Amino acid sequence: MRHMKVVKRCALKSHAHTTTIRAPRRKPAIAQPSPKPRAHGLPRPRENRRLRAMLRPTLIALAAVFAISPFASAQRDKLPADELTPAQHEQLQRDKLIIGRTDYNQIFEPYLKLGKAPESIRFITSDAALAAYHALFEDSFRELELRRATRLRGDVEGLYNACKPHSSNKPTYPPDLIQHILGPAMVILGTPATTDNFSKKLIPEITRQAALIRTADKMECPPWLDYSEDDRFFRIDYRRCKPVSFYADDDALADYHRAVRWLQLIPMRATNDAELEAWAHMVIASRTLFVTTLPDFIVSFTGLSAFLGPIADRTIIVNNLDILRACAAVLGPREKSKKCTRLREVLLANARQNSVHTTINDEIRDKSPKDTSPLSEIRFRVIPTHALPDAEILSAFLSDEIHPNGLTVAAFLGSSFAYERMPQVDTGKWVSTNKRARLLTFPQDGQPRSLYANYIDVLRTLNAPPVKEAPSFMSSIPWQIKACQTQLASWAQIRHTYVLQSKLGLTYGGIEHAPHRRPVLSSPTPHSGVNMCVWLNAQSRYLMQKPCLSHP
Template sequence: MTALHATLPRGAKTTFVSLAIVLSLAAVGWGLSDADSQQLERDRILITDLAFKQMFEAYKIGGVPFFVTSDSLLNGYHVLYEESILRLEQANAQKMPAVLRFVLGRLDGVVDEVAGEAELALAARRRAVIVLGTALKLLDDGFQIDDADTMAIVDEEVTRIVEARAVMKPAWLGPPEPDFMRLDYSRYRVRGFYTRSEALTRYFRAAAWLQSIPFRVSRDDELLSVLMLGRCLASYGSEADDARCEGHRTFFRTYTEFLGVGDDWDLVMAADAAAEGLDFDLDVKRAELIAQTEDGPQINDQLRFAPDDPNAVAEPNFRILSAYRLPEAVLFQRTTDIRQFPRRDFPNGLEVCVALGSTFARDKLDGVQKAGVLATIDENLELFDIGTSLYFDYLRMIRTLLDAPEPNAPDFMATEPWQAKSCGTALAGWAQLRHTWVLQAKLNVVAFSVGRGIPAGFVEPEPEFFRRMADLAARTHALLQAAGALDHSYFSLIDALRDLADLLDQSETEEEFWQMISQLPDEDSLRLGHLRYLLDWPDSDDLPEEEWTAAMADLLRRMADDLGEGIVDPLLAGMISMYDSDITRLWPLLEELSLRLESIARKQLAGLRLDGADDAFITSYGGRLAKIMGYDGNYSSEHPKDDAPRIADVYSNPEVGGNLHVGVGRARAIYVLYPWQGQSVLCRGAVMPYYEFVDGGRLTDEEWKARLDSGARPDVPSWLRPIICGEGLTAPDFASSAIR
């Protein structure tokens, strides 16, 4: 093996030896080639091919001092954040059927409020019933509509949505028109954490459907249809009715404090517009709506031709649920506008970094239309400054990674390699954020034993980033508490009960069922194993063999249904804590962790010596991070899930048949030569590598992980490649990894 210090200049070699750091491959845990060692000495940083299933693992294995990266804290935030939003979405999945049935149940009474225009009112009602009925059928296979013709249309739509392949405009939506040519059913392909359970899968499809069908203000039947639906949210005057309607209205704007405003008009706006009833002239109402609205849609998500108005993206329209307007989505809309940038098929993630102030990103952004794209970004910088939602707080936090280094920062932080790392960190964080919001964000369519005296490690010297992370964690915690996401819930237990019932359905005999259980992957075996004792009651001896599996499946489903209503079977009372992690205590831990990292970073920049408490904190960082990421016990943190890769499609171009994906792979080791008392200390930390590529489909997380492990994995962006080891990032072999 080649010792790293043997490839360094004599002075550097003497430094390392004098510090008693043995920089052999066995010490650092990974084989660096001579070329990689020389690159590390030159650039002071190097991302290697050493992979970890979870970020915190990099900080639980000694051998060299640690380098606590901003990437590691970002990843911890995102794991905790996504788990919290998952709980909110589980609650929404439970609420949605009741909300939609409430609206649909009032529709016929609302139709009677329409004065005259009986034919128009019936057409408007038909559109409303098909849209709501399709969503309800997606949520519940048993949903039915009395009218056979309408039910047939609903069934056809459900089939196409589940298949998620067609590109067409069904007849009930009318003929292809310049502002609505076709519907891309691939948008309904379930992605992100919504693949975790059947309930979330159904909810994803239904919500995506309700976000996609426009009710155009310019069409009388569509405008009347959505106003009728809005009128269904009106209170009839009683206190109970007021509370029920207000609760339903809140459902449609769950994430305003998290993401900002919706890009389209939603059912709440329709309810406000129809608050006084439906006895009005449609032309007058149309004019009122347009006049009182500050702006129209800023993001196009339809297959359509560009509007005649060069300043417009799409005409005003309603959606039952509006997807949210994110600043980079608006920016991408403007930097790929075919009227300004013909044949610029896709945006570039670097545009986000340019807008956040990165001079490195400005230089590395390429393309023949670069000057125009940069000018457009400069004209739209306010997009990233004007918002007050949590999303904008996040962007303001990662902006601190892209500005000029702190005055006393190490010299290497002003170099291009570090700037590339910073852009990679920012975009990896952004990609993880977009993964969390893959459903709710509106999609664009185009148009990383130490020698005596050496610190246990160092913290990335970005104190402002860590301070803002503490603030972000505090605000996130407050918003999640207010939204009820941190309340104890039964969702995970309900899913486990239903999954076990499904396994029973797949088994003809008790023996076959237990054999199937024994063959489950470790993760599922642990998750479902807690419930096995339930199958001892009633005792199988009391049931005929041919009835056992069906009886057990029925028992488990009844328990799950009761839990959904808040009724806890006594047999389940002792199980709840096993399936309901108390994540509310983890957000203050993240805030505290961030503030401590800020303090250490400021001590480093001031040239102050890190004391024993600081060393102890850095040494224990991996365990603290593991706890925040949901790995509480020693066993769980020593056997982490291999589920870190995340992918999200953020832009679609039907003209070339592709979708722009952004994502992260598994955490990779980064080595840093950190300056300390006039010498250089080799440190190891970890980063989340950022990926950006175009694919013809819409990838799920499992498909993305499989691609990363195959010969078809994409390379990292060209601007990030220079700080990665010579062989690049390959598929990890965890079983043979010497560092494990």
Template sequence: MTDESPNKNTLDKEYAGNINSLQLEKQSSFSKYYSKENLQFEADVSPYSLPLQASEISNYYHFTQKIPLTKENRKLLYKNGFVVIENEVTKNQFKAEQVNETYRNLKVTDVPIFITSDSLLHLYHIQFDETLKRVEAEEFYDDLWKLDNSLLEASIDDYGKSIEDDASEEVTEAARRNVAYFAVALSLLEPKSKQIGQSGEDSAILFDPQDAKQYSIEVPAFVKDDVEAELALIEAQNEAMSQISKYIEDYSQYTPRGHYMSSEKLKNYFKAMMWHGRIGMLLQSDMITPEGSTAEDPEKEARIQTIQALLISDHFDGDKNLRDRWDRIYGVTAFYVGFSDDLGPYEYAKSLDTVFGSDREKISFDNENLTALITELERHESPKIYGGTGKIILAGSETDNKTLDTTKGFRFMGQRYIPDSYILQTLNPPALNIMDLLGSERAKEHMKNLGISENEEYKERHQSLANEFGAFDEDDWNKNLYWTQLHALKSLLVNYHEGYPTFMQTEAWEDKQLNAALASWTELRHDTILYAKQARFTGAYTEPPEEKPVQGYVEPVPEFYARMLALTKMAHKGLAEMEVLDEQSDKDFTTLEVTLEKLLEISVKELENKELTDEEYEFIRNFGQNIAPMLENIDEDAQSSVMVADVYTDQEGRVLEEGTGKLDLIVIAYKQPNGRIVLGAGPVMSYYEFWQPSGERLTDEEWGEMLENNPPGRPEWVESFKV
């Protein structure tokens, strides 16, 4: 990471005291990497009347010979000017999950191509996910191992010194617990025998023998039982009492999923980072109760956990190498996802500075000093999102604030605050609530139809969130890649006025864009699951003569392309400055930027009702080939549109799953500058939302099997544009 890169280290040293890392997010914003062109154009596309008639569409016969439409398909096409159908142009069902293959097949099928916003969202997801996956496997795994190993050794020294100095029982136990804590993390990272291949065997998936030698841990005998018990709980993946933290933990969260299933190294990294992200060292004893814990004295247990965190933070504060490794992992992942709303090493180190000054030889954890330290730490804000620590309660209940207060404490690499989790916690599912707060009037209407938004308490909570989100400025929305993508989605959730194509002025189009936004959000949650704190013509017909070749069309959403271009450039520049971008990723980002620049330019011309150049029409026709360079080094699984992410856990032991399936096809009637109405087609994403037992959190592979054998239904509101 370069000196210019924002990181929590420098910021907390300067500002920490009565504020926490979440409040620092604005001051440490990555928005300096964001720059968007201000667009000026006048939409002037001539309308057509709805419902359409087949006789009004100049290429209707040719198109429907290539892509047959059922009676139900035609009914929606005539009513709205577009319809979404099953993707039958891509006969190979696996290829039906890939954007560029769908465009190539449309070209071969010889129908006009419609370039969709869905396609660009999916292409960006691929770049986002692949760059994150690469840096995790090639750099962060090793960084995390060295970080944990150094702190394990320091904790062993602390334990030995506490015995030698005849320290208090609480200090000695805190040091011993830290040995167990870091031994668990290293054991999760350590390659297991079944994960190790022979030299050169499946090197992209398995560890090699050299890794087995390099990443090996000898668990100290005095914590071996605790470590083995904790590892067994993680392996069992149930809700259970932690042997180390002494409160209830949801071990189903440790199930590797998302892109972490692509290699054994990433599976282990996932588990270790989940351990660091979820396990807290609590300031208060409320979650550590005799009814819910093995701790005989909850107050004493809370003191031990606080001393644990202070011991770790003291080492952290005194060792620049430790800070640099932590900063690198935290800083880059904060750029992707954002900051944690939990306290961490810097906040606890600051409290040591405040109470003891710079002379760390004076540190002792007697009752007076520990009380002063806890008082200092209590000045920080509580988390904004309840991650499920201790006695699980139903999010959205009257005890929200107290629950958040009682989960305040230290997390070594805390999971990140994201606005959509905050919304779901405050209003509960479905995910339509998120899109409502992002500006979708259709989402608001669907919530009303579901009867969810009529409750008075809901209305109060919703208004509070609306006020909070309404106050965000440009920097707030573009402070990291996660927020900036949500900002791009907001541009799809608007009402299109006169001058835009007729099909875009329908309620069905608003639903189609709502579907695209939800599918893209699902991909985003899938990509960040480790860090984010929790859809045939048979009649006779006479074809009119075609005056000239029918050309393709770009979905005319220039503000969306401008925001996606700014997001892509932000990711490109930021990752390059942090020195975590390899040569191929650099090229892929450049290809995506050039593509978005072209789409922005074309979409403005379309809205201004200007004829495109031959070169621009050729760009649309060959879109599949144009985007191929950014995909040629990415395996087919990573290009798939089929993925799933669990985003919410309820009190009944269920998780809310958000899924995307195989690509559908949109058939759209658009007007060319010469006044002809023609049909074109392009891929769009499919979206699912359903409940699943928490002990059965789905991987992408399991979700794919469910889609094939027993798919859940899609939201009812998609029926406005898909049969």
């Protein structure tokens, strides 16, 4: 049975008793699990109709169902007196609520197990609604990734072929470094490692790299990346290429995960002539300015920004005219060193005007000295990751050698209870880091606000004080602990879904209707349900606009 480690670490303690709320298993709680896809993740048309039928009525109506109809019944269990300590008796009398020892695999399981009698009080809380949502959303996002997986090979091959020189001699190949970067991903996705596709002298190394990616148990610096004078500690961590989450449950998704992660890992440095020239080739091949039709692979490489928000890395997609001109000049007939010098000047000028979105380091390398040229921090990736605000918070703690925990994330989500109990950090540092992280939730580069940022807003509403009609125990410390656990469990579940797209950080070195009305005890923050309903509607509309989900 699989549980999320991050949630287990986020268990909150009250006296000597702990309730650990773990993330749901991958099997959806309400929707039935999808049949196993055929080869390469192609589902049958009947499954497409089932997905649409699930998305439209279920996701949109989910919040409304929780608001007007009971989800599960519960009543207070009378625990045997000998199971309660004197301290628990005192706490129960004071707060009307205690936290017990029982662990649950599903966050809403207690509501299903307790209170079967007709006179039971209905207990509808945000944790049950959010858990049901996550089961549905991860299933929907998995379906989207299956469709993206079927097209990735063609898109990478499209970029590869666009980098080939124009020649009547066949076959032709891109520059060696581009073959080394794109080749292993292509082989993993099914492109034959033959001389029709790759230079004969490079095939052994390309297949060796593909094998290292599949094995996913080593760290090394590939011989074609020269770090002898730059950073002798640099390594590629192939262990990151091991499929996780729902990517591990399907062969096509597993290879998709390996290929995407590989293309996220390989940096092209602005300080290295060969890497800078390879990047310039790919920039020109994927240019978006002054073209009537965008290359298909651009959608594959940057198509999830609406979900996750700003891209964390400099990538091969460039919309700056000065940089595009300098890249085109690099490929021209002039002397290479002079061409690269001009491109570096343009890159530095652009870096001063447009700072990188995140301070998270995701490479195994030596920490750059303070007097290092800013050019050494300019690195490019084929497929970018996304900068999530909570990752920015955790990275800031690690950079100060403070080990963060779940309370750190809950504090960023606005929990005063968590802020008072999280690891101590300088107040000024916390304010500046929190401000920088919140900037990542704002619309970026003219794009709409991301669904992830809106989801953070939904979780923040759980911190609102209870309405005045709420029972007194909903203002107690145990209830604050429950609300904090709900935030953390929901955060962990959404990060579980976005495990491949979010930037990794490293330090340097079931619903049924009731037969009749019964009393309902709902969440004391009703506006959180309203926000969730609005957010579900927006997300459902976005999903249905995706071509892969809108036709049989």
